[in-house]
Amino acid sequence: MATVNHRALTSWVGIARLLAIVLSCLAFSLVASTGDFGGSYGTWCMFTWCFCFSVTLLVLLVELLELYPMLPLSWDDFTSAFSMLAALMVFTSSVVFPATFINSPCNTSYCARQAVATTASCLCFLAYAVEVGLTRAKPGDISSFLSTVPGLLKVFEAYVACLIFSLLDEYGKEPGLMWCVAVYSICFIFTFLIIIFTIGRCLTYIPCSLEKVLVGYNFLALIMYITATVIWPLYSFRGRGRPQNCGRSCSWDRHLGVTFLTIFNLIAYLVDLVYSTRMVFIRTPP
Structure with missing residues (x-):
C-alpha cells in the first residue's frame, strides 16, 4: 500500500504547485468559456495552460503517494526541468494572449473574462517562478x-x-x-x-x-x-x-x-x- 506524503501539499513547493494548478485551470477555463482562442497563438496558449495543469497535477500526485522512487528517471531533475519549462511557457502565453486577443477599450464581460484569464496566467507564471527558486540547488x-x-x-x-x-x-x-x-x-x-x-x-x-x-x-x-x-x-x-x-x-x-x-x-x-x-x-x- 502506497504511503501518503503530506509534505507534498504543505511545503512551500507544494503550495506553489497547488497555486499553479488552480491558476492554470482558471486561465484555460475562462478562455474556453469565451470560445475565442482560434489560430496558432490561441491554440498555443490553451495548450500551455492545459499541459502545465495536467503535468503539475501528475507531479503532485506522484509526490503525494511517493511513487517517484519506482520511476526510471531522476525525479529531481525532471521536476526542476519541468518547472523551468512551465514558467517559460506560461510567461510566453501571458504576453501573447492579451497582445493577440484583448482589444482596447476593454469594457465588456467578454473582455473581462479574457483580462482575468491573463491575470491568472501572470500569477501562474509567478507560482512556477517561485517553485524554480525554491528547488534551485544551493x-x-x-x-x-x-x-x-x-x-x-x-x-x-x-x-x-x-x-x-x-x-x-x-x-x-x-x-x-x-x-x-x-x-x-x-x-x-x-x-x-x-x-x-x-x-x-x-x-x-x-x-x-x-x-x-x-x-x-x-x-x-x-x-x-x-x-x-x-x-x-x-x-x-x-x-x-x-x-x-x-x-x-x-x-x-x-x-x-x-x-x-x-x-x-x-x-x-x-x-x-x-x-x-x-x-x-x-x-x-x-
Whole structure:
C-alpha cells in the first residue's frame, strides 16, 4: 500500500504547485468559456495552460503517494526541468494572449473574462517562478544537475531555440541564413539531448568528466551563436526596410524576433559557460 506524503501539499513547493494548478485551470477555463482562442497563438496558449495543469497535477500526485522512487528517471531533475519549462511557457502565453486577443477599450464581460484569464496566467507564471527558486540547488550542491544554474539555463536555451524555429521564414535563399538555422538546430539538438540524458540518468555512463564536456560544448555553442548574432541581421535586413503593410505574420517582424531571440540565447550560453567553468573548479581539488 502506497504511503501518503503530506509534505507534498504543505511545503512551500507544494503550495506553489497547488497555486499553479488552480491558476492554470482558471486561465484555460475562462478562455474556453469565451470560445475565442482560434489560430496558432490561441491554440498555443490553451495548450500551455492545459499541459502545465495536467503535468503539475501528475507531479503532485506522484509526490503525494511517493511513487517517484519506482520511476526510471531522476525525479529531481525532471521536476526542476519541468518547472523551468512551465514558467517559460506560461510567461510566453501571458504576453501573447492579451497582445493577440484583448482589444482596447476593454469594457465588456467578454473582455473581462479574457483580462482575468491573463491575470491568472501572470500569477501562474509567478507560482512556477517561485517553485524554480525554491528547488534551485544551493552553491556547491550538484546532486541534481538540472536544478543548478547551468541546468536551468539548458532548459532556457532549448526553449528559446524552439521559439526561434517557430519564427523562421524565408531563409533558404541566403547561405548566411542557412548557416544560422544550422547553428540553431545543432545547439538545440545537443542541449535537448543533455536534458533528456540527465533526466534518464544516462550521463553517468560517460567515461569522462561531464563538467569538462559541458564547458567545451558551451564554448563551441557560444562561438556559433556569436556568428549567428552577426550574420542573421546582416542577411535579413541588408537593403530591406520594414514594409508599410507589415501585418502580424510579416516576414520582416519574424526576422526581427529571431534576431532578439538569438541575442537572448547568446547571453544564456555566455552565462552558462561562466557557471559551468566555476563548477569545474569546484569539483577539481586544489
